[in-house]
Amino acid sequence: MLLLATLGLQAQTPHLADVQERRLANGVRLLLVERRGLNAFHATLVFRGGRAEEPPALAGATDLLARTLYGSTWSEDLETAKGPGSLDALLREEEGLLEALRVDQLRQRQDPEGTAQGPALGARLWTLHQSVRARFSSAPLTDLYAARGGRMTASAGADALLVQIELPADAFEFWCRTEVQRLTLLQLSRFSEVRAALMAELRAQGPQGPALLQGAALPGHPYGRDLADHLPALEAMRRSDLQAWARQAFRPDRLTLVLVGGLNLETALPLLDRSFGTLPAGLVGASAEDPLLPEIPAGLGDRRIQATAGKTPELLVGWRIPPRPHRDHLALRLAAGLLGSGPSGRLAQRLVRQKALAESVEVQVDVPGGRLPGLLVIRAVPTAGHSLAELEGALHTEILRLQQEPIPAGDWQRALTQIDVDQLRIQDEPAALARALGLAWVEAGDWRQADQELQRLRNLGPEAVQAAARTWLNPSHRTTLWLQADTEESRDPLEAETARVLKALAATRIEDLAQREHMVSEGLRQLRMLSIEERQRTLKLLEAQLAPEKR
Amino acid sequence: MRALAALAAFALTAQSQAQIRPQPFRLPNGLRVVLLEDHERPLVRARLHLPLDPGSAARPGLAPLALRVLGHSDAGAFRAGDFEQLLAGAGIDLAPALRSDGLSWSLVARSRDQDMALGLLADRVLRSILDPSTLEAERLACWRDTERLEASPRAKLRQLLESDWTRQAPTLDGLAGVTYEDLATFYGRVLRPDQAILVLHGDLGLEQAKRLVFLTFGTWTVPRQPPAALAAPPPAAAAPGSAPIEVPAAGAAPLAFAVAAEPADLSPEMEALLTLLLPGDPVLFPAQLRLEGPDLVAALETEPQGSASAAGTSLLERLQTLRQRGFTEADLRRAKAAWSAGRALTSLHPGTLVDEAMAEARGRAVSPARLEAITVEVLNGDLRRWLDPARLRAGVLAAPAVVKPPAGS
Numbered sequence: 001m002l003l004l005a006t007l008g009l010q011a012q013t014p015h016l017a018d019v020q021e022r023r024l025a026n027g028v029r030l031l032l033v034e035r036r037g038l039n040a041f042h043a044t045l046v047f048r049g050g051r052a053e054e055p056p057a058l059a060g061a062t063d064l065l066a067r068t069l070y071g072s073t074w075s076e077d078l079e080t081a082k083g084p085g086s087l088d089a090l091l092r093e094e095e096g097l098l099e100a101l102r103v104d105q106l107r108q109r110q111d112p113e114g115t116a117q118g119p120a121l122g123a124r125l126w127t128l129h130q131s132v133r134a135r136f137s138s139a140p141l142t143d144l145y146a147a148r149g150g151r152m153t154a155s156a157g158a159d160a161l162l163v164q165i166e167l168p169a170d171a172f173e174f175w176c177r178t179e180v181q182r183l184t185l186l187q188l189s190r191f192s193e194v195r196a197a198l199m200a201e202l203r204a205q206g207p208q209g210p211a212l213l214q215g216a217a218l219p220g221h222p223y224g225r226d227l228a229d230h231l232p233a234l235e236a237m238r239r240s241d242l243q244a245w246a247r248q249a250f251r252p253d254r255l256t257l258v259l260v261g262g263l264n265l266e267t268a269l270p271l272l273d274r275s276f277g278t279l280p281a282g283l284v285g286a287s288a289e290d291p292l293l294p295e296i297p298a299g300l301g302d303r304r305i306q307a308t309a310g311k312t313p314e315l316l317v318g319w320r321i322p323p324r325p326h327r328d329h330l331a332l333r334l335a336a337g338l339l340g341s342g343p344s345g346r347l348a349q350r351l352v353r354q355k356a357l358a359e360s361v362e363v364q365v366d367v368p369g370g371r372l373p374g375l376l377v378i379r380a381v382p383t384a385g386h387s388l389a390e391l392e393g394a395l396h397t398e399i400l401r402l403q404q405e406p407i408p409a410g411d412w413q414r415a416l417t418q419i420d421v422d423q424l425r426i427q428d429e430p431a432a433l434a435r436a437l438g439l440a441w442v443e444a445g446d447w448r449q450a451d452q453e454l455q456r457l458r459n460l461g462p463e464a465v466q467a468a469a470r471t472w473l474n475p476s477h478r479t480t481l482w483l484q485a486d487t488e489e490s491r492d493p494l495e496a497e498t499a500r501v502l503k504a505l506a507a508t509r510i511e512d513l514a515q516r517e518h519m520v521s522e523g524l525r526q527l528r529m530l531s532i533e534e535r536q537r538t539l540k541l542l543e544a545q546l547a548p549e550k551r
Numbered sequence: 552m553r554a555l556a557a558l559a560a561f562a563l564t565a566q567s568q569a570q571i572r573p574q575p576f577r578l579p580n581g582l583r584v585v586l587l588e589d590h591e592r593p594l595v596r597a598r599l600h601l602p603l604d605p606g607s608a609a610r611p612g613l614a615p616l617a618l619r620v621l622g623h624s625d626a627g628a629f630r631a632g633d634f635e636q637l638l639a640g641a642g643i644d645l646a647p648a649l650r651s652d653g654l655s656w657s658l659v660a661r662s663r664d665q666d667m668a669l670g671l672l673a674d675r676v677l678r679s680i681l682d683p684s685t686l687e688a689e690r691l692a693c694w695r696d697t698e699r700l701e702a703s704p705r706a707k708l709r710q711l712l713e714s715d716w717t718r719q720a721p722t723l724d725g726l727a728g729v730t731y732e733d734l735a736t737f738y739g740r741v742l743r744p745d746q747a748i749l750v751l752h753g754d755l756g757l758e759q760a761k762r763l764v765f766l767t768f769g770t771w772t773v774p775r776q777p778p779a780a781l782a783a784p785p786p787a788a789a790a791p792g793s794a795p796i797e798v799p800a801a802g803a804a805p806l807a808f809a810v811a812a813e814p815a816d817l818s819p820e821m822e823a824l825l826t827l828l829l830p831g832d833p834v835l836f837p838a839q840l841r842l843e844g845p846d847l848v849a850a851l852e853t854e855p856q857g858s859a860s861a862a863g864t865s866l867l868e869r870l871q872t873l874r875q876r877g878f879t880e881a882d883l884r885r886a887k888a889a890w891s892a893g894r895a896l897t898s899l900h901p902g903t904l905v906d907e908a909m910a911e912a913r914g915r916a917v918s919p920a921r922l923e924a925i926t927v928e929v930l931n932g933d934l935r936r937w938l939d940p941a942r943l944r945a946g947v948l949a950a951p952a953v954v955k956p957p958a959g960s
Contacts, residue, residue: 040895072831133836140832140878141885149893168895193837200804200852261899311702344639353632359695414639421642424593424661430899 019437019447020265024273026281027253031437031447032268033260035430041172041261042430045163045179046438048254052158052222052293052369054245058237059230060198061245062156067194069186069246070154070163073144073178076136077187090132091189095239097125098192102235132189144178158223158369160442164431169262176275183279186246191239199235202228207309209483210377213316214368216305216529217375217479221296223368229521252279256447258437260430296320296373302475305528308486308495315388316481317395318367318375319473324443329370330456331468335402336365336376337415338465344414347378350398357386357394370443376473388482403470407462419457426450494535499524501542573908574757581745582768585908586760587752589901595665595753596905597658599672600913601741603651603717612693612721613729617737618647618654619689621675624682628674631685643668645675650844651715654741657905662754666763673767676742681734690726697721704800704948711796712944714812714846739778744771750908752901795863796946805859806852806948807866813845814936819915820922821933824886834873838866847937859949867945874938877931887922 022030051062076087104117136142145152150167167175211226218224227234257276259268300320321332339347340363351358359381367375382391426432440450484492502520527535574586603614623631638645643660645668656675660668697720700706710720749768751760795807813822829847830840838851851866853859878886897903910916936942 038898040897040899042899133833136833138833139885140828140882141889142833143831146827146831147885147889149889149891149896151896166896166899168892171892196854197852204800204804312699342639343635349632410636410640414636417640417642421594421644421661425659428592428594428901 021447022265022269024252024277026277026279027251027255028272028276028279029256029441030269030272030276031256031258031441032263032265033258033430033433033437034264035261038262038430039169040166041169041259041263042434043165043167043175044258044431044434044438045165046256046258046442047161047163047250048159048256048442049249050157050159050161050369050442051225051227052372053249054222056225056230057233058241058245059225060227060234060237061242061249062161063198063227064191064195064237064242065188065246066154066156066161066163067198068188068191068242069182070152070161071190071194073152073182074136074142074189075144077189078144078178078181078185080181080185087132087135087187087189090128090135091187091191091239094125094128094132094192097121097128099238101125136189144174148174158374159371160438162435162438164434166431172263172268173271176271180275180279183250186243188239188242191242195234195237199231202231202234207307209307209309209314209316209379209481210367212305212307212309212483212525212528213318213377213479213481214375215525216303216481217300217318217320218296218373219300221294221372223296223372223374229525252276252281256438256441258434260434293372300476300479303479303529304482305479306482306484306492307528308484308492310483311485312381313388313485314483315380315382315391315395316377316483317392318377318479318481320373320477320479321365321376321472323372323374324366324370324449325445328468328471330453331460331465332376332472333365334415334419334457334460334465335469335473336363337418338402338407338411339363339378339398341415341418346402346411347380347395347398351380351391351394355394356383357391359383366443370439375479388484392480392482399469399473403466403473407465412462416457419454423454494532494539495524495528498527498535498539498542501539501546504546505542571752571904573911574760575912576757576761578744578765578769580769580771580773581743581747582764582771583748583912584760584764585748585750585912586755586757587750587904587908588756588760589752589904590754592753592901593662594901595658595660595662595668595751595755596901597669597672597752598655598750598905598909599658599676600653600655600748600750600909601743602653602746604740610725610729610733611716611719612725613733613737614649614654614717615696615721616686616689616693616726616729617734617741618649619693620681620685620734621678621738622647623689624678624685634671634674637667637671641667643671645672649717651717652845657902665753665755666766669763669767673771677771681731681738683731686731686734690729693721694723694726697723704798705806708796708798708806708808708946708948709810709848711798712808712810712946714810714944715844718844736778739774743773743777744768745773748909748912750905750912752905752908795860796944797859798946798948799950800948804852804854805857805862805950806850807859807862807945808947809849809863809866809870809943809945811847811849811870811937811939811942811944813847814933814942817933817937818921819910819917820925821930823890823917823922824883824925824930825934825937827886827889828878828882829873832873834876835869838869859947863945863947867940867943870938870943871940874935877934878927880927883925883927883930887925890917890922891919 018033020032020034022032024030049062051059054061079087081087101118101121104121107114108116108118141147145165145167148167148171150165150171152163152165154161154163165175205228208226208228211228215224215226215229255276257272322329337345339345340361342348343352345361345363347358347361347363351361361378361380364377364379365374367377378395380391380395382388426436436450437447441447443449499520502523506519527538530538571587571589574588576584576586578584625631629637637643641660641664643658643664645656645658648655648657656672658668658672700710700720710718713719749764751764755763800806826842830842832840835849838849840847840849842848849866849870851862851869853862897907907916
């Protein structure tokens, strides 16, 4: 039966589309899939790097670039005019004013009695913003792509910034010129408002389960970074800092263009050469290398944290798994498919339908990315009347079953079928194909991996999936988060008291309020990993450091 | 040379368009079917649409509950669990959707599984014998959905401003009041082949499609006497033009929302043009405006120390400035050109072809000739109707200290 299932997959597995690959002289990679008969094209720009390669002082840079550089396409942002009164000059003036305001606010925190420059600076900034806005058209539909019937979206990820654009085929040359102009100028005219919006979002969302889990499971690693902990860095970031970083991060050798649609290589390549090929190649040598990222310590052991957030309790369990190029990675993807995969997955069948312990279960792999060791995460919401402990116990029973009991042929066939259908969707939808090729290049180092993984799948049996599950889905790779509902009754008095003492201690040592808040939130995050007894002892030690009147 | 290339491109486009020309047919039971025959596709897509009758079913919670019961009831050819296993075994994606203009199921399957996929779609739709235990379980699940919505102040505020009755969160009383008979009435009035439209897209010929649809939906019968309409209770959402709703949200920066439901008689051409012109209009800056189903949703966020009521006033002022300013001839020309150019993008999205065929079958497709005939006066007239203060529902989100809880919560 299993042999038949494997043969069935072999017979119908599609070959990846006919991808034509070229490399421009400056290092830009091009993957083109010609789809005759389409009178439009889809373009994905894949900038390798992403959040994982941001230095701590520039945390949030990828998100800001996705929103400022690729939020819209206005002709004013593509103008090259320099000198006094130019948009660039106004934006540099804005940068100076924003920095002066920030410094003034810091000074005010240190010396509330001092003379505040804020109101005057704020008024100048307001006038300046009016001047900047006056340079932009006040007519509707001024986005250059929207006016040509196109659309653009950009998403910041842990491993890459992906920009997806769709336009009619006759706008191809226009698209080449526009994108090169965008990358050359890096105008970032909406930097300040986009940064304010991002900071407001981060402040409003409060503690997030996945971010807490990632922070505990991948400590000290950029994959474990929570942007909400880096608000002071975000606040201090200047437009020129972001431009400088973008020049390095968006070097031509870190860019792959994936084009799918009514284009052919013979006509597209000369246009691409004359446009993207003119982007400066950047420095050669050490600075052109990818940044070195810290290793995740192997011996972290089984970690547990508890936190309160949201209105419903939730269980999150994450296992550290190898990156996409690793030989066990594909087997773990299949394991996730067997466990998750919608209402027919094992966890939904057992925990939701049969035992009624969970309202919902979700399985994700490569959280937050797949280029480096990431996480396989299971999120489950307990049903009313069942505890997180009960749910956790049942979940681990299912993991043990996957590791030890033979996988039924029906389950195996379903997992293979799902992969087959996913591949057909990729073939069918240009955007999905471009994304799959781009991510394979970013995560596995080669777009061909998208095809080669299918070849490997043919030689993979249920035993390999069980072996990978035994190796990786074990307690030494595991981190468990109990997220309790944030109600008045559930609020942890120990944590509230610890937060109070930490704040009081920080106030005696750190003047910058933002830095102080960051220190307190980081301290609380680390303390959550300790047992209750250890947390109580730590609180006593911290209290002892406070002046008697503040205890 | 250039002209030759252009001619070749046109011929290719025409050829590809000709290959997927809609082929309509009808079953004896009245089911209308539109086939988009496309032998290049590895997947088959289908959408079944059933119009809702607001007069008989406009009761918050009834339609979502009915859809849930239909999806979880064992009273079909297969038990609900087996049904899910069959879907997963063949990798079939079957998703329901609900809006005030109708109930629909979208299906994506491998071409070789098209018979099974349509059979399962039919099984789901014809599953109209009710299982009382499923009703109780799904009533609870519906209430949990409402509770989850209320956990997020932003989602709660948006929900309170919702104009589409199928998307309004049901109250506990409303859900408790739905009876077995109400559901039977709902199914009797909505699940009718003579009102349904099925669009098929993929690797299947006309005769094959006719045979397949007849085998799967041929037994679907029209009730001799449809049940009487249910009495609709008054709408639960905020009445347009009333005072802004206030929702407390600890730690959030003040946020103002304004929602305007689309006028019922707005033409699809006008909707297409306004959808292009309204989002991103500089008059609204820094407010954001987008279309969510039939609603225009405007949002304005302010500094954490800002005032919620000021944000609300400012948002409404911006919308009224836009309404009074209107659009120019040049704006209209740009929108028409953008719409025409954007039609090419349909070829990149197989699902959009199905959307367009369904819109055509329902008489909601955009006609290029009618779009071209729209004048700036008509455009501005419809803009003023849509953004009429009497149509707007407004609300603000702010720190608990400055907000009174909404009435009835």
